[in-house]
Structure formats: structure tokens, C-alpha cells
Amino acid sequence: MKIAVFKATIEHVEEAAVLFDNYRMFYKQPSDLAGAIAFLAGRIENNESILFVAKDQTDNRAIGFTQLYPSFSSISMRASYILNDLYVLEAYRGQGAAQLLLDQAKEFARAANAKGLELSTAIENETAQRLYERNGYKRDNEYFHYYLTI
Numbered sequence: 001m002k003i004a005v006f007k008a009t010i011e012h013v014e015e016a017a018v019l020f021d022n023y024r025m026f027y028k029q030p031s032d033l034a035g036a037i038a039f040l041a042g043r044i045e046n047n048e049s050i051l052f053v054a055k056d057q058t059d060n061r062a063i064g065f066t067q068l069y070p071s072f073s074s075i076s077m078r079a080s081y082i083l084n085d086l087y088v089l090e091a092y093r094g095q096g097a098a099q100l101l102l103d104q105a106k107e108f109a110r111a112a113n114a115k116g117l118e119l120s121t122a123i124e125n126e127t128a129q130r131l132y133e134r135n136g137y138k139r140d141n142e143y144f145h146y147y148l149t150i
Helices: 010-026 033-045 097-111 126-134
Strands: 003-007 050-056 061-073 078-088 117-119
Touching: 003 097, 010 033, 010 050, 010 061, 010 078, 033 050, 050 097, 061 097, 078 097, 097 117, 097 126
Parallel strands: 078 117
Antiparallel strands: 003 050, 050 061, 061 078
């Protein structure tokens, strides 16, 4: 299998939305394909995120994606990116798609002269944690992170 990773445009939203909907269901959300299409289209049209898609070139099927949201570091006065989503269809896991998506995200951030990439994952998602740690991501033991639900 040959996997290609590319930056998605509005033309790729529908195929990426199928993956995005699966990703949300993985995190126990109800399926909402129409909502997924609208959400991704809004992010791309408003330049609010960078979406990379991995495609199996043998059958031209989208098999995974990652989405980066821009952020900023006041201390370093540089851009930073939040790697908010990373997902590969279950049948394609372990074949290198996630690694290629991480590589593309890292290269994008490097080319943008960003300070770095930040991500979080579920505590029980040990497979993802191992992948991130193999790629040099460090678990934050220095700061507590807080979140206010509105």
C-alpha cells in the first residue's frame, strides 16, 4: 500500500468529514456527517485550521487525517499549533499512516517557524501515547492544564 498525505482544501471536505465523523464516534459522540461537513468546511473557509489527509493510493481512499489549530506563545512571541485531531481508520492502523500524518504536521510547523506542536489524548489511549512519545512529544509534568466548559 502506498500512502500519500496532502493538505486538504474545500474540495476534500466531504471525504475528510467521513473520517472526522468516525473520529468523533471513537470519542463516544453520536454520528453527525452533515455537522462534520459543515464544521470542517467552516474551518477551511475561514483559515481556522490546517487539515492533512492520508490517502491509500491503491484504491484512492481517504484513510486518516490530522487537524492543526493555530495558537500563539506570548513568552516566545511565536506561533504554535495545537494538533487537536489525529485519526486513522481501524483497518489501516499499524501501516504507517499516523506516522506520515505526524511527520507532515511537524514539517508544516517547522516551515511556519512555529515554536512547536501541542496535543492531548485520552488517558486510556496508550497506543497513541506510545506513538507520540516515539516521535519526541513529552508529557507535561510541569504545568497543570485547566479547562472551563461554557
